[in-house]
Amino acid sequence: MNRFLLPLGVFVLLAAVLAIGIKHSPDKGIIASPLLGKPAPQFALPNLTDPAHVVRSSDLKGRWYLFNVWGTWCGECRAEHDMLLQVHQAAVVPLIGLDWKDDDAQALAWLQQLGNPYESVAADRAGRTAIDWGVYGAPETFLVNPQGVVVYKHVGALTYQTWTREILPRVSRTTPAGS
Amino acid sequence: MKRLRTVVAVGVMLAALGAGEAVWAVDTTKLPDPALQERYSVLTHELRCMQCQNESLADSPVDLAADLRREVRDQLLAGKSDDDVRAWMAARYGDFILFRPRYSWRNAWLWGAPGALLLLGALVAWRIVRQRSTLLATDYEPIEEDGHS
Amino acid sequence: MLPEFGHFALILALLLAALQAFFGIAGPALRRDRWIAAVIPAVTGQAVMVATAVACLIAAFVGFDFSVAYVAQNSNTSLPLFYRVAALWGAHEGSLLLWIMLLALWSVAVAIGARNLPRHFGARVLGVLGVVSFGFLLFTLATSNPFLRLDPAAADGNDLNPILQDPGLVVHPPILYTGYVGFAVAFAFAGAAMLEGRLDQHWARWTRPWTTAAWCFLSCGIALGSFWAYYELGWGGFWFWDPVENSSFMPWLVGTALVHSLAATDKRGLFKSWTLLLAILAFSFSMLGTFLVRSGVLVSVHSFAADPARGIFILAFLILMVGGSLALYAWRAPLLKSSAGFELGARESFLLFNNVLLVIAAATVFAGTLAPLISDSLKLGTLSVGPPYFNPTFMVSMLPLLALLSVGIHANWKRGRLEDSQRTLLYTFVVAAVLGCGLAFGVYSHGKVLTPVAATLGFWIVLSSLVDPIDRWRRGMSVSRAVLGMTVAHIGLATAVIGLTTVQSFTVEEDLALSAGGTANVGGYEFRFLGVKPVDGPNYSAVGGTVVVTQHGAPVGVFEPQKRQYWVKHTVKSETAIKIHHGSNILLALGDDLGGGRWSVRVQIRPLVSFVWLAALIMAIGGALAASDRRYRTARVTSEGSEGLSARQAG
Numbered sequence: 001m002n003r004f005l006l007p008l009g010v011f012v013l014l015a016a017v018l019a020i021g022i023k024h025s026p027d028k029g030i031i032a033s034p035l036l037g038k039p040a041p042q043f044a045l046p047n048l049t050d051p052a053h054v055v056r057s058s059d060l061k062g063r064w065y066l067f068n069v070w071g072t073w074c075g076e077c078r079a080e081h082d083m084l085l086q087v088h089q090a091a092v093v094p095l096i097g098l099d100w101k102d103d104d105a106q107a108l109a110w111l112q113q114l115g116n117p118y119e120s121v122a123a124d125r126a127g128r129t130a131i132d133w134g135v136y137g138a139p140e141t142f143l144v145n146p147q148g149v150v151v152y153k154h155v156g157a158l159t160y161q162t163w164t165r166e167i168l169p170r171v172s173r174t175t176p177a178g179s
Numbered sequence: 180m181k182r183l184r185t186v187v188a189v190g191v192m193l194a195a196l197g198a199g200e201a202v203w204a205v206d207t208t209k210l211p212d213p214a215l216q217e218r219y220s221v222l223t224h225e226l227r228c229m230q231c232q233n234e235s236l237a238d239s240p241v242d243l244a245a246d247l248r249r250e251v252r253d254q255l256l257a258g259k260s261d262d263d264v265r266a267w268m269a270a271r272y273g274d275f276i277l278f279r280p281r282y283s284w285r286n287a288w289l290w291g292a293p294g295a296l297l298l299l300g301a302l303v304a305w306r307i308v309r310q311r312s313t314l315l316a317t318d319y320e321p322i323e324e325d326g327h328s
Numbered sequence: 329m330l331p332e333f334g335h336f337a338l339i340l341a342l343l344l345a346a347l348q349a350f351f352g353i354a355g356p357a358l359r360r361d362r363w364i365a366a367v368i369p370a371v372t373g374q375a376v377m378v379a380t381a382v383a384c385l386i387a388a389f390v391g392f393d394f395s396v397a398y399v400a401q402n403s404n405t406s407l408p409l410f411y412r413v414a415a416l417w418g419a420h421e422g423s424l425l426l427w428i429m430l431l432a433l434w435s436v437a438v439a440i441g442a443r444n445l446p447r448h449f450g451a452r453v454l455g456v457l458g459v460v461s462f463g464f465l466l467f468t469l470a471t472s473n474p475f476l477r478l479d480p481a482a483a484d485g486n487d488l489n490p491i492l493q494d495p496g497l498v499v500h501p502p503i504l505y506t507g508y509v510g511f512a513v514a515f516a517f518a519g520a521a522m523l524e525g526r527l528d529q530h531w532a533r534w535t536r537p538w539t540t541a542a543w544c545f546l547s548c549g550i551a552l553g554s555f556w557a558y559y560e561l562g563w564g565g566f567w568f569w570d571p572v573e574n575s576s577f578m579p580w581l582v583g584t585a586l587v588h589s590l591a592a593t594d595k596r597g598l599f600k601s602w603t604l605l606l607a608i609l610a611f612s613f614s615m616l617g618t619f620l621v622r623s624g625v626l627v628s629v630h631s632f633a634a635d636p637a638r639g640i641f642i643l644a645f646l647i648l649m650v651g652g653s654l655a656l657y658a659w660r661a662p663l664l665k666s667s668a669g670f671e672l673g674a675r676e677s678f679l680l681f682n683n684v685l686l687v688i689a690a691a692t693v694f695a696g697t698l699a700p701l702i703s704d705s706l707k708l709g710t711l712s713v714g715p716p717y718f719n720p721t722f723m724v725s726m727l728p729l730l731a732l733l734s735v736g737i738h739a740n741w742k743r744g745r746l747e748d749s750q751r752t753l754l755y756t757f758v759v760a761a762v763l764g765c766g767l768a769f770g771v772y773s774h775g776k777v778l779t780p781v782a783a784t785l786g787f788w789i790v791l792s793s794l795v796d797p798i799d800r801w802r803r804g805m806s807v808s809r810a811v812l813g814m815t816v817a818h819i820g821l822a823t824a825v826i827g828l829t830t831v832q833s834f835t836v837e838e839d840l841a842l843s844a845g846g847t848a849n850v851g852g853y854e855f856r857f858l859g860v861k862p863v864d865g866p867n868y869s870a871v872g873g874t875v876v877v878t879q880h881g882a883p884v885g886v887f888e889p890q891k892r893q894y895w896v897k898h899t900v901k902s903e904t905a906i907k908i909h910h911g912s913n914i915l916l917a918l919g920d921d922l923g924g925g926r927w928s929v930r931v932q933i934r935p936l937v938s939f940v941w942l943a944a945l946i947m948a949i950g951g952a953l954a955a956s957d958r959r960y961r962t963a964r965v966t967s968e969g970s971e972g973l974s975a976r977q978a979g
Contacts, residue, residue: 002662007609011650011651014698015643015646017698017702018619021625021701022624022625022639032709032710034270034273101242127242133271136230137230203561203902205928207840207841225714227712227714235714274709274710275710276712277712278717279714279717280713280717285709289711292721293725300685300688301684303684311670311676312672315670315671318668318669322595322741
């Protein structure tokens with residue numbers, strides 16, 4: 001075996017790795033969530049629209065839900081809002097909102113003006129819950145199954161593609177009748 | 180039509196927060212114990228700001244970094260160890276948040292590389308020197324007296 | 329009109345590069361003298377066309393031509409002239425044009441120097457350079473054309489990124505790229521040797537000055553980048569092991585190994601295939617760096633806009649160039665043998681150790697830089713690698729290198745005769761240890777374990793390097809430029825070691841909350857905060873703070889850090905106030921308004937940090953001296969197109 005072939009051999013391996021890297025690069029901004037396949041983090045936060053009550057993760061067990069992190073300061077969230085209204089209208093999976101480090105009055109006004117796609121909104125004023133969910137840039141949406149396990153995470157504005165290709169199939173696979 | 184970057188929400192967030200921004204966090208957090216302060220400083224420099232490109236928690240001015248720094252401080256004050264803090268962060272954000280790769284079997288190739296290469300290099304050098312030393316006996320070629328250049 | 333003219337010039341340059349490549353490689357292979365004669369005109373023509381394209385783009389910037397997309401993205405009506413020109417290389421497309429222009433300039437330089445080379449060999453060198461030029465020109469025209477028009481033209485531009493609005497932008501990229509691209513010359517020499525099927529000591533002698541020159545520029549370029557980051561970003565850091573920084577550091581490490589390996593090949597005809605490989609690898613790392621920075625596969629503060637399409641193109645180019653040359657290497661290298669011998673304590677041994685350690689260092693940096701990518705691609709999870717990995721692992725190979733330098737510098741060729749230098753070694757070590765510990769414990773205090781060790785190694789290098797030149801000078805012997813250059817370069821390295829050791833061990837950093845009139849004591853200095861006031865600049869408005877600094881009552885300076893808001897991009901930039909006092913840098917940065925007249929302020933005192941950049945300058949001067957040694961200028965080949973040279977060809 002010609003040992004002078006070694007540099008070429010190493011390079012071929014490197015090129016393969018780089019090629020795979022490029023293939024994955026559109027996803028570069030998305031860091032794989034360590035929560036996938038793990039139980040959703042517990043939380044109990046004041047309900048934005050109904051301050052007397054608390055939104056609890058334990059109450060949500062037994063059904064699918066979409067956990068959407070947003071804020072009025074977030075431009076992409078504004079862009080995704082129409083999609084969320086569509087999801088709400090489809091009435092397949094409920095949307096639970098997490099209002100991340102936001103001003104309550106502004107958030108309420110936002111929902112008033114633009115429509116409220118959420119079944120309930122938890123107000124995370126300190127940001128502690130968002131950190132528990134590993135949120136690093138709004139908007140982010142998590143799909144949680146009836147057993148309370150996170151099965152999918154979408155970073156960025158929710159798109160129709162993601163809804164039809166990633167979320168609906170997962171929901172309908174185990175609950176053929178829908179929610 | 181301008182070329183579109185392959186934008187992900189994070190990318191947009193970065194742009195919105197100003198990836199071109201050159202401000203750094205001035206973190207006036209003071210922990211009561213100098214040893215704790217030192218550990219705080221080391222940890223916040225070792226943890227990555229997840230919203231930024233290659234900045235540490237210590238240096239990043241974004242809100243999330245401030246929140247996470249506060250978390251580090253609270254945990255240290257509560258008596259947690261450095262590893263506890265790292266594990267807590269990694270459980271939520273993945274190993275990507277650690278600038279110091281974990282000491283695990285999966286990363287063994289990375290941490291072991293310098294040592295292994297050193298060993299290999301020593302072996303190669305040894306072989307070459309031995310080979311050339313034996314060739315010395317048959318090498319009659321004169322060289323210029325200029326010994327050092 | 330002008331942008332189209334520039335575009336056209338670029339296309340012509342592409343064609344000329346193709347001709348340069350074709351004639352340069354096919355000419356000698358098929359022994360067509362007419363083709364060989366056409367190579368230099370092709371080189372010249374290409375350079376003229378590229379220069380024309382650059383001139384057109386500069387004209388577009390200076391003339392505020394916002395119908396050109398690139399100009400609109402990187403300039404603005406309020407941008408000063410200085411920066412409008414430098415904005416040429418402020419982003420991806422323009423920086424590629426800069427790369428191409430520098431390659432053309434190096435090619436012209438080589439064409440001039442080729443008078444002293446055998447005709448066929450010289451043609452081949454230029455031919456290989458033509459291939460590289462062609463690749464980059466094609467890449468630019470196909471994916472990154474700076475002359476694309478905006479229709480309708482923008483009313484005003486996006487403005488240059490404020491971080492780049494600094495004198496550093498004017499010098500750092502050009503000098504850095506000159507170094508990066510310069511290694512293409514060594515690569516071309518290697519390619520020509522492989523095409524020819526021959527590599528001898530003459531080859532090494534021709535290649536040395538070009539390699540050293542490129543190395544000088546790269547050293548300065550990297551140091552300028554570090555210096556610029558330090559002053560412009562201003563929070564005290566000067567090296568972050570960021571992937572883009574590593575992309576320039578890896579070629580530098582390999583280039584340094586190459587410079588030393590060439591010495592052995594030149595002197596004794598040794599390590600031929602290894603030197604050949606290094607010459608290929610140095611430029612390969614440059615190109616790999618280009619790929620990493622522009623393809624979006626790595627996360628970095630420096631990376632240009634990510635674009636997978638560009639990434640694929642560069643990868644293809646990389647595979648062809650690097651893969652091709654490594655395949656050629658596998659074919660030709662087995663023929664390169666030498667029967668020279670040397671003993672363990674000989675100079676050659678130490679050059680071997682130098683190479684092994686430098687390559688290990690480069691491999692370590694490589695592993696750390698690519699680890700996230702490798703881990704991700706092989707589905708091993710996301711990984712992130714930063715200074716906590718690079719700092720300790722880099723030292724694993726560097727500390728032995730520094731120690732071996734001080735010993736090996738006394739070794740003679742072939743038979744080291746180190747026994748003759750035993751006393752010298754001992755004396756220099758002792759003095760170095762005294763100086764090192766003096767610095768670590770006397771001047772400063774409370775260093776870490778490695779501090780006196782590293783300081784001692786640094787001083788030892790200085791002393792060891794000076795022994796031979798001083799000895800020669802005292803005996804009335806001449807000191808050749810080569811020896812002088814080597815001495816100066818090694819002292820430059822020692823300067824870096826001492827500076828880095830001091831900075832890493834003795835930096836004082838504190839974040840303070842101060843109210844107007846408040847004072848604080850940090851690192852032996854007193855800081856009195858006088859409050860903030862609004863300040864206006866040419867294209868920004870700022871909040872300026874004033875801090876009076878004294879040392880034991882004696883005035884040190886008045887610092888005026890600012891926080892600026894740029895009008896166009898609305899970005900905020902912190903301007904750190906930096907002053908030098910007795911060898912230490914004092915840095916003051918304004919933080920946030922804490923309310924009630926209180927502001928957070930970051931204070932840093934960094935001793936001897938300037939040594940780090942001074943070191944690069946010293947090393948570059950040493951390299952320049954060495955490269956200009958007489959023996960390179962008198963290396964002429966008299967017979968035309970001769971295939972056989974001197975009797976010194978090793979079999």
